[in-house]
Amino acid sequence: MTREKLSREAVAALLAGLDGWALAADGKSISRTFDFKNFSEAFAFMMRTALAAEKMDHHPDWSNVYKTVNVTLNTHDADGLTALDFELAKKMDRIAGN
Numbered sequence: 001m002t003r004e005k006l007s008r009e010a011v012a013a014l015l016a017g018l019d020g021w022a023l024a025a026d027g028k029s030i031s032r033t034f035d036f037k038n039f040s041e042a043f044a045f046m047m048r049t050a051l052a053a054e055k056m057d058h059h060p061d062w063s064n065v066y067k068t069v070n071v072t073l074n075t076h077d078a079d080g081l082t083a084l085d086f087e088l089a090k091k092m093d094r095i096a097g098n
């Protein structure tokens, strides 16, 4: 199941396949800061991500200040990281154009 908590080893392997994402000290979430050219670009990224997240029924914890979007991903249901978090991280990287 995609909502099953991943082992430390699985998390490390999946994290190695991502760029710019950092594992929290407690191992329960991953975070990344996205920087855009301006507010419109940042908000377009959030809009596209919102649609993708709804489809997945998996949602980011995030905040936006001007052209910066700070994102934290985890699976509340599993109290940790699942395959869904890494799937959403990859989608967000693609939407952001990297």
Ligand SMILES: C[C@H](O)[C@H](O)[C@H]1CNC2=NC(N)=NC(=O)C2=N1
Pocket: 057, 058, 059, 060, 061, 073, 074, 075, 076, 077, 078
């Ligand atoms: C009932 C619903 O499917 C759950 O609350 C989903 C919705 N979106 C979610 N998003 C995230 N990030 N973690 C979850 O555990 C989660 N659970």
